[in-house]
Amino acid sequence: MLSLRLVRRFGTAPHILATTAIASSVEKASSVRSNVAKPSGVDEPALIKLKNERDPEKLFNLFKANAHNRVVVENRFAFEDTVSRLAGAGRFDYIENLLEHQKTLPQGRREGFVVRLIMLYGRAGMTKHAVNTFCDMHLYGCKRTVKSFNAALKVLTQSRDLEAIESFLSDIPFRFGIELDVYSINIVIKAFCEMGILEKAYLVMVEMEKLGITPDVITYTTLIAAFYKANRPEIANGLWNLMVLKGCLPNVATFNVRIQFLVSKGRAWEANKLLAFMRRHKKFPELPDEVTYNLVIKGFCRAGFSEMAMRVYSAFHNEGYKPNQKIYQTMIHYLCEAGDFDLAYSMCKDSMQKNWFPSVHTIYNLLEGLRKDGKLDKLDKAKYIYGLVVTRIPPFPAAQIETMKSILSRN
Known part of the structure; x- marks a missing residue:
């Protein structure tokens, strides 16, 4: 078998994940709490109640009461949010009770739904429960395929337990006839x-x-x-x-990985050549994206070639892209570092008017640079930036606002 031949090479650890019968899981989980209210006849308000409930026990009871309510159970956000909040409260017994109960209901016979349960156990950090859910699927009449295997494998790899990963790979595909x-x-x-x-x-x-x-x-x-x-x-x-x-063929993510490496090594011109290659060769399925341009702009800024950074920025505009928050932040930061405070001001103003604010330290540098020039027009620009700062929603902390104000008041 294909998968067996592969895992024999890479998975040699002994079997360490025991299968847990669904009947015993439900029996164990039922000890948590059985006196749950009957489900409400109104569907939509249940979602609102779940969203607003903060008490872990009440949240558990509310979800359990709606175990047959498809509006609740089939709502991915409601399920994930409930499990996340119970995990945050350390109530893993409640999570086990809820998820094990779901397996006994009609939806527990659908592989897609069981995949969700596996991933929910993973989200709660309950790795063994996730793996056992996959191993027990036949006990509640659910057919398993490589799809549910991959879900369990993904949760298991998040544990970074090499021995457990190798054990899973060496044993599970062979036992259940799964082809990787x-x-x-x-x-x-x-x-x-x-x-x-x-x-x-x-x-x-x-x-x-x-x-x-x-x-x-x-x-x-x-x-x-x-x-x-x-x-x-x-x-x-x-x-x-x-x-x-x-x-x-490489995709845009592959190109961006290479460009990021070149930029990290100060090889901005090589990164730009790769960007130009992407723009010329339409045979590749994707054009450069905002990440590509931002990396090249950052590379030129870090290397001290602010003029080239602006040329790439202009090309970005000419391709029909609109600057995103990351590109604004990169440009403003490095323009301030290079002492080009007029251009930094123009870009900062545009960015702030879109409610995209650079880091507070970049704003400090910009205000300081404009103030040090001493000219009235530069002081007016600094005051304008400060005026935009105080309108930010949510606001900057009061201490940071005071620091900006003190920069403007220095002689």
């Missing part, structure tokens, strides 16, 4: 990269190709980003070349 897909492999590769075991992550990709699972652009981009972050560009560049050779 490219999404399964990408989950494992991403986890290994985040755990810093990059060679192991790379070998997973090598083996998946041998076994007939074709890496996609997410596979390559995840690995390329990890090797760039580890300052191993020779391997990252090699993976880029391999990706193109295999006929897998």
